Amino acid sequence: MTILRAEVIGDPIAHSKSPLIHRFWLDALGIDGSYDACRVSADDLAGYFARCRDLPEWRGCNVTIPHKEAVLAHVEDRGDVRSSIGAMNTIFRDEDGTLVGTNTDAAGFYGPLSGSAWTGAHAAVVGAGGGARAVLFALSRMGFDRVTLLNRNVLKAGALLGHFGLKGDALPLDAPLPAADLLVNASPLGMQGQPPLDVDLDDLPDDAVVYDLVYAPIETPLLAQARARDLAAVDGLEMLIGQAAAAFAIFFGAEPPRDRDAELRELLTA
Known part of the structure; x- marks a missing residue:
């Protein structure tokens, strides 16, 4: 056999x-x-x-x-x-x-967010690699009104927003976060062996969701920062298991x- x-x-x-x-x-x-x-x-x-x-x-x-x-x-x-x-x-x-x-990444990403209405919402996404592409594909079908994409290569980020037909801004990694309803880390930052994602969550609204695709470690510095602010946090295992x-x-x-x-x-x- x-x-x-x-x-x-x-x-x-x-x-x-x-x-x-x-x-x-x-x-x-x-x-x-x-x-x-x-x-x-x-x-x-x-x-x-x-x-x-x-x-x-x-x-x-x-x-x-x-x-x-x-x-x-x-x-x-x-x-x-x-x-x-x-x-x-x-x-x-x-x-x-x-x-x-x-x-199968796009479906895996969407699973934990499927119970909420996102029409007209604003998302901020960090990264512009393969994982980010799946995220942007999903966001383009979830009714988001605006997407801010932060990446080292701003030109690549802008091209990706255009590719997926998303309205928004392409910004460098060190730009301040907008007051987004959803923040997604689709970069390797925060992964074991990588530097942490250095962002300030103070401008996110109290009902914002922070979603980190990194799963090694599961509790990343970004998620710890989100929980310290009592924000809803989604770890990378959710997408990993779904996909x-x-x-x-x-x-x-x-x-x-x-x-x-x-x-x-x-x-x-x-």
Whole structure:
């Protein structure tokens, strides 16, 4: 019997919690499969996919920093992800051996925010990489009236706002935060081995939501600052688990047991 295999690729990759998530679901459902972390350098992306293409047991991979945009050049884009989000985080092997890319980040990001009305709201987003693209794609469909995008490269930030048809401003990283209803850190700042995100939350309204996509550590300095101000805080595990659930169904052909999310979070935070 063939053991189905999937993995997460990136560089670095040791921090990834994706193996814990997928293995938890595999065990819970009694599926004979595996999910591992694999460090793949930018120079080896083409070779990695060439090797996986001929392995029938390889069902696919998740993609993390810094490859979410680069993988577009190596796989088939049936859903026109290139023109929409412009980044992929999930690659799967079709029955004929074709490697196909998609993006489950946008849905994973949206999940924790789906219970609120955001029409006419103002969002501030930090970062302009693959994760930010998924966030901006989601925001463009959630009814936000304005988006302020902060990034080291202001020209790139401005181009991204235009790409997603969002009204707003592109500002440098050290610019003061606007009085936004939602603040999203879609950059690596605050991640283990990275400097913290240095922002002042004083101008955010009392009902603002602070959402940090970083999940290593789970309690980032940004989230600690938000909680100190009694602001609603969403950690990176929310998006990580949400996007992983969609990818798991693609890889292993079964819906993960989301009724056990509390148990999964305990495992991930132990």
